[in-house]
Amino acid sequence: MAEQRIGIIMHGVTGRMGYNQHLVRSILAIRDQGGIALKNGDQLVVDPIIVGRDRDKIEALAKKHNIARWGTDLDAALANPDDTIFFDAGTTLMRAGLLERALAAGKNVYCEKPTSDDLDVAVNLAKTARASGLKHGVVQDKLFLPGLMKLKMLRDSGFFGKILSVRGEFGYWVFEGDWQKAQRPSWNYRKNDGGGIILDMLCHWRYVMDNLFGEVKAVSCLGATHIPQRLDEKGNVFDCDTDDAAYATFELEGGVIAQINSSWTTRVRRDDLVTFHVDGTHGSAVAGLHKCWTQHRVNTPKPVWNPDQPQTMNFFNDWEEVPDNWPADNGFKAQWEMFLRHVAEDAPWEYGLEAGAKGVQLAELGLKSWAERRWLDVPKLEF
Ligand SMILES: NC(=O)C1=CN([C@@H]2O[C@H](COP(=O)(O)OP(=O)(O)OC[C@H]3O[C@@H](n4cnc5c(N)ncnc54)[C@H](OP(=O)(O)O)[C@@H]3O)[C@@H](O)[C@H]2O)C=CC1
Numbered sequence: 001m002a003e004q005r006i007g008i009i010m011h012g013v014t015g016r017m018g019y020n021q022h023l024v025r026s027i028l029a030i031r032d033q034g035g036i037a038l039k040n041g042d043q044l045v046v047d048p049i050i051v052g053r054d055r056d057k058i059e060a061l062a063k064k065h066n067i068a069r070w071g072t073d074l075d076a077a078l079a080n081p082d083d084t085i086f087f088d089a090g091t092t093l094m095r096a097g098l099l100e101r102a103l104a105a106g107k108n109v110y111c112e113k114p115t116s117d118d119l120d121v122a123v124n125l126a127k128t129a130r131a132s133g134l135k136h137g138v139v140q141d142k143l144f145l146p147g148l149m150k151l152k153m154l155r156d157s158g159f160f161g162k163i164l165s166v167r168g169e170f171g172y173w174v175f176e177g178d179w180q181k182a183q184r185p186s187w188n189y190r191k192n193d194g195g196g197i198i199l200d201m202l203c204h205w206r207y208v209m210d211n212l213f214g215e216v217k218a219v220s221c222l223g224a225t226h227i228p229q230r231l232d233e234k235g236n237v238f239d240c241d242t243d244d245a246a247y248a249t250f251e252l253e254g255g256v257i258a259q260i261n262s263s264w265t266t267r268v269r270r271d272d273l274v275t276f277h278v279d280g281t282h283g284s285a286v287a288g289l290h291k292c293w294t295q296h297r298v299n300t301p302k303p304v305w306n307p308d309q310p311q312t313m314n315f316f317n318d319w320e321e322v323p324d325n326w327p328a329d330n331g332f333k334a335q336w337e338m339f340l341r342h343v344a345e346d347a348p349w350e351y352g353l354e355a356g357a358k359g360v361q362l363a364e365l366g367l368k369s370w371a372e373r374r375w376l377d378v379p380k381l382e383f
């Protein structure tokens with residue numbers, strides 16, 4: 001068995017996502033498991049260099065995790081021909097510019113979502129990546145969640161019959177930062193810093209719906225800024241000028257109707273932080289991040305509306321859990337492994353920057369629908 005090295009420039013690893021999901025739980029986990037086995041029997045071994053603007057933070061991370069290569073000079077990192085992948089989980093607004101630079105330096109590129117806050121920029125980025133012949137990709141982590149993979153299995157098995165509708169509930173309470181520390185960065189609530197839950201979440205919902213329930217054809221979205229002021233990381237009060245909740249309805253291919261609420265201002269009383277309830281002619285299912293419950297047409301109870309009596313039926317008892325028939329790895333790591341295989345041995349890959357642009361498109365249309373108070377069609381993008 002021969003060893004093949006792959007050099008990865010990682011940017012944004014001092015942030016929440018870059019550190020937890022991409023550095024520690026993906027690339028370092030892949031390093032520590034000894035790499036990944038390629039089809040030809042070789043072992044692909046990852047060799048990251050972490051790059052960021054804050055020397056102290058980057059150096060401390062490198063020391064803590066035994067990462068030999070680190071730096072603050074991105075141009076120098078991009079100039080090294082031995083590193084063939086550039087990854088970004090930094091701030092949304094810098095993403096497209098960084099990826100353009102990396103593509104110009106001949107790097108394969110992979111990144112967090114959204115690829116931009118502007119559709120034209122996202123489309124041009126996808127076009128540039130396509131024209132370069134380099135490999136490119138965007139994180140679509142929700143597709144790798146066990147709960148959503150179970151929904152896909154149910155759909156592929158024909159369990160649902162015809163899918164009629166989908167109700168998605170995403171969210172939890174994000175503390176304002178006064179008497180409890182906020183658990184999200186403050187830029188999420190400032191438009192000029194790339195914040196807003198519509199931009200954050202509609203790009204996820206685009207690939208979830210396209211891949212699991214039907215291509216998105218039209219959107220109607222109402223946003224809200226429920227909490228007008230919060231405290232930032234330094235304890236200073238700031239004005240929130242962008243949406244912290246979004247109430248959206250979508251028309252999908254095949255007549256499926258999807259409603260998805262996304263909120264940082266809701267208290268959870270449901271199975272998980274995100275749940276999708278799918279109703280079909282033959283069966284229904286409710287999936288959270290990991291678990292999924294089903295109710296087939298033959299197991300469907302027949303309730304009778306009688307407001308004069310307390311409810312006697314326990315509706316939760318009529319659902320059966322889908323077993324865990326395959327091992328669940330971290331979804332970000334699973335997608336990283338696919339991307340590494342795509343780069344190293346041209347393995348199939350469906351998550352290019354075109355998919356990233358489609359996510360930005362839905363977010364942009366969601367914002368426009370809110371501003372103009374109307375339904376909008378989702379046109380097909382050309383790359
Ligand atoms: N797929 C998913 O589930 C999720 C994806 N995301 C996406 O990930 C990205 C990062 O989000 P998150 O981790 O929450 O954000 P954080 O605020 O935690 O991290 C931001 C990162 O960007 C860097 N950065 C910020 N401003 C600058 C600048 N001016 N110049 C250079 N570097 C800068 C920070 O570096 P420094 O430490 O030096 O400040 C840090 O590494 C966003 O695009 C977001 O949409 C976010 C949440 C979930």
Ligand SMILES: O=C1CO[C@H](CO)[C@@H](O)[C@@H]1O
Nearest residue numbers: 113171184200201204273
């Ligand atoms: O993109 C995202 C996906 O889900 C996460 C869970 O809250 C969010 O933090 C987020 O910003």
